[in-house]
Amino acid sequence: MPQEEATRRTVLRGIGTGIAIAGGVGAAGASPGKRKGARGDDTIVDVAVANGFDVLAAAVTEADLVDTLSGNRQLTVFAPTDDAFNAAGITVDNVDQVDDEFLLSVLTYHVTPGRRYASSVVNAPRVRTLNGADVAVDGTELNGGQADIVATNIEAGNGVVHVIDGVLLP
Numbered sequence: 001m002p003q004e005e006a007t008r009r010t011v012l013r014g015i016g017t018g019i020a021i022a023g024g025v026g027a028a029g030a031s032p033g034k035r036k037g038a039r040g041d042d043t044i045v046d047v048a049v050a051n052g053f054d055v056l057a058a059a060v061t062e063a064d065l066v067d068t069l070s071g072n073r074q075l076t077v078f079a080p081t082d083d084a085f086n087a088a089g090i091t092v093d094n095v096d097q098v099d100d101e102f103l104l105s106v107l108t109y110h111v112t113p114g115r116r117y118a119s120s121v122v123n124a125p126r127v128r129t130l131n132g133a134d135v136a137v138d139g140t141e142l143n144g145g146q147a148d149i150v151a152t153n154i155e156a157g158n159g160v161v162h163v164i165d166g167v168l169l170p
Contacts (some may be wrong), residue, residue, distance in 0.1 A: 014114075014116050018162060034149055037152040041157050042156055042157055043069065043071075043156055043157055043158050044069045044070070044075060044077050044158055044161060045057065045060060045066055045069045045070045046075055046156070047154060047155075047156045048077075048113045048161070048162055050080060051154070052082070053079055053080075053081070053082065054082055054092050054094065055080075055082045055086070055090060055091060055092055056079055056080060056082075056085065057121060058092045058095045059090065059095050059098075059107055060107060061105060062095050062096055062098070062100075062103060063100065063103045063107050064104075064105045065104070065108075068130075069111070069123065069158075070139070070158070072158060073113070073135070073158065074113070074114055074115045074158060074159050075111050075112070075113060075114070075115075075130075075158060075159040076111070076112045076113075076114060076115060076116040076121070076127075076159055076160050076161075076162065077110060077159065077160075077161045077162070078110045078111075078112075078135070078142065078147070078149070078162050078164045078168065079109050079110070079161050079162065079164065080110070080161050080164050080165070080167045080168075081150075081163060081164070081165060081167060082146065083088065083165070084147065084164065084165050084166050084167050085167060087166075087167075088166075088167040090167070091113055094132055104131075105131050106167065106169065106170065108127070108129060108130040108131035109128045109129050109130075109131045109133060109135070109168050109169070109170040110164075110168055111129060111131050111148070112127045112128060112130070112135075113128070113130065115160050117152070117153050118123050118149070118152035118153055118162065120163065121137060121149070121152075122137065122140065122149075124137055125137060126139075129157035129170075130168060133170045135168060142164060142166075143168055143169075145170065146166050146167070146168050147164040147165055147166030147167070147168055148164065148166070149162050149164055150163050150164070150165050151162065151163035
């Protein structure tokens, strides 16, 4: 394994579990849930709202994905920050103007089945997403530089969230 890749993987593993804070985004503590590895009753959507992912929450609502991301199915979400969405031209104010099919495709490209912690993600060359395509992984980098993972392992009752600094395009 090249030194740069090994360093990236070590850094990501070091970001750790529990509370991860990056750019004002944090994880709320919660009591243990009923499912192995789950934390509390907060869903992925609840975690997004509580941690200031305003554009993501608006986009999920607009794309009618709230039930999908709030159900009992274990999921992993690569959650772009508001700044990442804004850089891609998507804001809370204009998300309703984004083509519905495009928005659904982009959002489901940020979700992978199962509870995948950082150690699982960084050690996979790619992860399959809900839209059927793969996201390429190179340590903390996704899709050849479309985004970097900046915070990891934010627990939800139905999955885990990793914060990214870009919007992944399928």
